[in-house]
Amino acid sequence: MEPKAGRDTVRRHNLSLVLRAVRDAGETTRAGVSARVGLTRAAISSLVEQLLEAGFLSESGKTFSGHAGRPGTVLKMARTGVAGLGVEINVDYVSVCVVDLAGTDRVRLVEHLDNRGGAPSRVLARAARIAARALASADEQELRPVGTALALPGLVASGTVRAAPNLGWSRVLAEGLFAEALAAHRPQRPALPVRAENEANLAALAELWFGGLGDARTFLYVSGEIGVGGALVLNGELLRGAHGFAGEIGHAVVAPDGPECRCGSRGCLEQYAGQSALLRAAGLDESDGAHGVSELVHRARSGDERALSALARGGTMLGRVVSGAVNLFDPDAVVLGGIYRPLGPWLAPPASRELSARVVSGLWPVAAARLRAASPATDAVRGAAAMVVQDVLTDPLAYSPRPATG
Amino acid sequence: MEPKAGRDTVRRHNLSLVLRAVRDAGETTRAGVSARVGLTRAAISSLVEQLLEAGFLSESGKTFSGHAGRPGTVLKMARTGVAGLGVEINVDYVSVCVVDLAGTDRVRLVEHLDNRGGAPSRVLARAARIAARALASADEQELRPVGTALALPGLVASGTVRAAPNLGWSRVLAEGLFAEALAAHRPQRPALPVRAENEANLAALAELWFGGLGDARTFLYVSGEIGVGGALVLNGELLRGAHGFAGEIGHAVVAPDGPECRCGSRGCLEQYAGQSALLRAAGLDESDGAHGVSELVHRARSGDERALSALARGGTMLGRVVSGAVNLFDPDAVVLGGIYRPLGPWLAPPASRELSARVVSGLWPVAAARLRAASPATDAVRGAAAMVVQDVLTDPLAYSPRPATG
Numbered sequence: 078m079e080p081k082a083g084r085d086t087v088r089r090h091n092l093s094l095v096l097r098a099v100r101d102a103g104e105t106t107r108a109g110v111s112a113r114v115g116l117t118r119a120a121i122s123s124l125v126e127q128l129l130e131a132g133f134l135s136e137s138g139k140t141f142s143g144h145a146g147r148p149g150t151v152l153k154m155a156r157t158g159v160a161g162l163g164v165e166i167n168v169d170y171v172s173v174c175v176v177d178l179a180g181t182d183r184v185r186l187v188e189h190l191d192n193r194g195g196a197p198s199r200v201l202a203r204a205a206r207i208a209a210r211a212l213a214s215a216d217e218q219e220l221r222p223v224g225t226a227l228a229l230p231g232l233v234a235s236g237t238v239r240a241a242p243n244l245g246w247s248r249v250l251a252e253g254l255f256a257e258a259l260a261a262h263r264p265q266r267p268a269l270p271v272r273a274e275n276e277a278n279l280a281a282l283a284e285l286w287f288g289g290l291g292d293a294r295t296f297l298y299v300s301g302e303i304g305v306g307g308a309l310v311l312n313g314e315l316l317r318g319a320h321g322f323a324g325e326i327g328h329a330v331v332a333p334d335g336p337e338c339r340c341g342s343r344g345c346l347e348q349y350a351g352q353s354a355l356l357r358a359a360g361l362d363e364s365d366g367a368h369g370v371s372e373l374v375h376r377a378r379s380g381d382e383r384a385l386s387a388l389a390r391g392g393t394m395l396g397r398v399v400s401g402a403v404n405l406f407d408p409d410a411v412v413l414g415g416i417y418r419p420l421g422p423w424l425a426p427p428a429s430r431e432l433s434a435r436v437v438s439g440l441w442p443v444a445a446a447r448l449r450a451a452s453p454a455t456d457a458v459r460g461a462a463a464m465v466v467q468d469v470l471t472d473p474l475a476y477s478p479r480p481a482t483g
Numbered sequence: 484m485e486p487k488a489g490r491d492t493v494r495r496h497n498l499s500l501v502l503r504a505v506r507d508a509g510e511t512t513r514a515g516v517s518a519r520v521g522l523t524r525a526a527i528s529s530l531v532e533q534l535l536e537a538g539f540l541s542e543s544g545k546t547f548s549g550h551a552g553r554p555g556t557v558l559k560m561a562r563t564g565v566a567g568l569g570v571e572i573n574v575d576y577v578s579v580c581v582v583d584l585a586g587t588d589r590v591r592l593v594e595h596l597d598n599r600g601g602a603p604s605r606v607l608a609r610a611a612r613i614a615a616r617a618l619a620s621a622d623e624q625e626l627r628p629v630g631t632a633l634a635l636p637g638l639v640a641s642g643t644v645r646a647a648p649n650l651g652w653s654r655v656l657a658e659g660l661f662a663e664a665l666a667a668h669r670p671q672r673p674a675l676p677v678r679a680e681n682e683a684n685l686a687a688l689a690e691l692w693f694g695g696l697g698d699a700r701t702f703l704y705v706s707g708e709i710g711v712g713g714a715l716v717l718n719g720e721l722l723r724g725a726h727g728f729a730g731e732i733g734h735a736v737v738a739p740d741g742p743e744c745r746c747g748s749r750g751c752l753e754q755y756a757g758q759s760a761l762l763r764a765a766g767l768d769e770s771d772g773a774h775g776v777s778e779l780v781h782r783a784r785s786g787d788e789r790a791l792s793a794l795a796r797g798g799t800m801l802g803r804v805v806s807g808a809v810n811l812f813d814p815d816a817v818v819l820g821g822i823y824r825p826l827g828p829w830l831a832p833p834a835s836r837e838l839s840a841r842v843v844s845g846l847w848p849v850a851a852a853r854l855r856a857a858s859p860a861t862d863a864v865r866g867a868a869a870m871v872v873q874d875v876l877t878d879p880l881a882y883s884p885r886p887a888t889g
Contacts, residue, residue, distance in 0.1 A: 232844055239844065239845070240844075240845065242843075294725075295725040309812075311717075316717065316812075317813070318813020319699075319700075319701040319815040322810075322843075323811065323813040324811065325810040328810050328841065329807035329811070333803060341840070342840050343840075345841075397736045397739060398807070400734075400735075400736065401732075401734075401804070401807060402811055404732065404734050404735060405713070405715070405729065405731065405808055405811065405812070406715075406729055406811070406812075407724020407725055407726055407730075408724065408725055434748050435736060435748040437646065437648075437731050437734045438645065439645070440726060
């Protein structure tokens with residue numbers, strides 16, 4: 078290895094350390110960064126200068142004397158410049174968000190529409206149109222997304238959606254189709270790199286980065302949508318499995334001869350605890366989407382028998398499958414996201430009973446503490462946008478508007 | 484960090500690299516090691532000298548000219564000296580083995596006996612007596628085990644068996660009790676360090692180190708014993724979970740109101756696919772152990788209806804649970820060990836049918852290739868002994884009979 082390359086690599090690494098130290102601190106000083114990162118004040122000053130110049134950090138004149146040592150000017154993540162774009166395409170909505178370097182949600186657009194059975198290229202073009210609008214809002218706020226992550230409810234690997242049964246998709250080259258459609262809306266702009274990812278994976282990352290999990294770095298995320306998605310996080314890293322398809326908890330069997338599932342099997346969990354199944358069992362219109370879920374909450378609150386029994390059954394089935402997953406994976410916590418957040422008050426008690434009875438480690442009688450609702454404002458689309466920002470934090474120079482100065 | 488400490492660390496690391504290179508090659512020369520490890524001939528020679536002197540390697544006079552370059556004398560792992568002791572305590576047997584530095588099984592003792600419900604200290608004392616006999620055989624072969632690993636059918640963390648329902652154990656300090664009992668048999672010898680581990684974890688490591696998995700580095704291991712054990716290996720590393728209890732696939736629910744399980748729950752997989760359950764369903768005496776399993780194989784071969792239907796049901800249940808685990812963990816392969824090896828011809832076809840129908844990635848219609856029997860001669864007790872040897876390979880100097888020379 079050339080000494081020059083070695084020095085460059087170290088500097089790039091240190092730029093990332095400093096940037097992440099500021100992000101973690103929220104507001105800090107050069108001295109604060111130095112204490113956090115363990116490099117000398119002189120080294121920190123040089124790194125901070127470069128990050129200020131490239132527009133990743135901003136500095137305010139006010140002094141800050143909360144720490145020992147002489148007061149310094151306050152460093153923060155830049156509120157403008159480099160950002161991430163997230164786009165979630167789900168069965169009955171498209172959601173787009175732009176996240177800045179601090180991880181803050183700065184633009185959000187949600188459109189409820191029926192994507193079921195639509196040609197993938199049309200659905201992706203529609204999502205690109207919504208994304209283009211979000212990018213226009215980002216422009217107005219002087220935010221410049223440097224990449225896009227697509228959140229999709231299906232098996233995604235190497236940019237291809239292998240199968241998204243609830244959308245009716247099979248082998249769709251989602252990244253390319255979306256990039257093309259988005260470029261058509263922005264003829265004068267450089268194309269944004271696009272990557273596709275499973276939506277539950279991204280929701281789990283959002284929970285890891287922005288949620289209230291505290292020390293829990295190993296958890297199972299289960300998301301109620303039209304289907305039931307899942308993701309495993311092991312010591313703060315997404316567990317992808319051998320082919321990128323890990324986490325598909327929605328297709329665990331709960332009743333071997335139960336109803337046919339869109340995946341081709343029978344009696345899968347999502348036939349009992351997915352949104353459509355819960356609405357149907359409660360006597361509601363399963364195509365009613367978010368409105369149907371609100372109605373289900375309303376009926377459960379007012380003691381409607383059918384709603385309560387649909388939720389009791391769904392929660393029990395969920396608890397059985399989650400018990401098996403806890404026995405297999407031994408997580409610190411299980412996080413319930415998607416529609417399981419609003420439905421948690423009815424789903425969690427029967428699910429906890431199953432966990433208490435069936436988890437062999439005996440660590441889950443306290444299931445109430447370990448089985449928790451996802452944090453508000455952590456969802457797949459925010460995870461998607463934040464994943465782009467995460468890439469920036471890992472190697473800021475690669476995204477610098479000015480050429481790297483080594 | 485002191486420069487001296489830095490040099491020491493690098494040398495210790497390089498000694499490990501060289502030792503593992505010889506182990507992987509089987510037989511090689513200094514030139515062969517140099518090519519594999521990427522250090523200079525001079526550096527390799529010095530490292531090899533130290534490993535020869537400490538008795539980790541042996542050298543034979545015969546030259547070897549299979550490779551380019553001038554022929555050299557042949558290096559091999561030492562057949563004597565440092566070794567590992569493994570002790571498996573299962574419900575109806577105790578198995579002990581001593582493995583040398585090359586990973587070869589050099590002593591093996593198996594005693595079939597009923598450990599169910601015996602006081603843990605008595606069972607451990609009995610196992611220690613058998614281990615002492617194995618150590619005497621090791622002595623005769625000039626092998627010197629430097630540690631013991633205990634394989635136990637239960638939840639093991641931090642040296643304590645939290646629960647081993649099929650043994651009737653709860654919160655047993657197995658490491659200490661075994662070490663004491665073994666020391667009583669060898670009053671003149673230094674005490675061997677003892678560590679306890681879940682038996683399926685060790686069987687999975689044996690499969691990883693000595694089995695025929697080829698490139699598959701992410702797999703699920705499922706072992707049929709009195710209960711059903713399991714282990715997850717992710718990229719060549721055991722996945723232990725947040726508390727060390729991962730892999731407990733035997734307690735996945737297959738029939739929520741099914742028979743009571745010793746774990747306290749109902750309708751667990753092991754009530755359908757464990758050894759006792761299979762023997763019982765086939766009309767055999769469930770306390771008949773290994774003999775009962777042979778009889779089951781015999782009856783299945785001769786077309787006995789009851790045996791065939793017990794195995795068909797067990798295989799289907801196994802396939803359902805394994806499908807769920809594959810959907811969650813996305814492994815390259817599933818390895819069936821323990822009694823599932825001899826029973827594979829009857830269990831695998833119904834299990835494969837479930838996998839083909841229920842694994843959503845669609846990667847498992849070729850389940851026959853991915854669902855495979857454990858390799859012969861890879862079992863928990865060999866994994867246990869090899870785990871001790873693995874520690875030696877990672878830092879040979881720590882186990883050198885002479886003081887480290889830095």
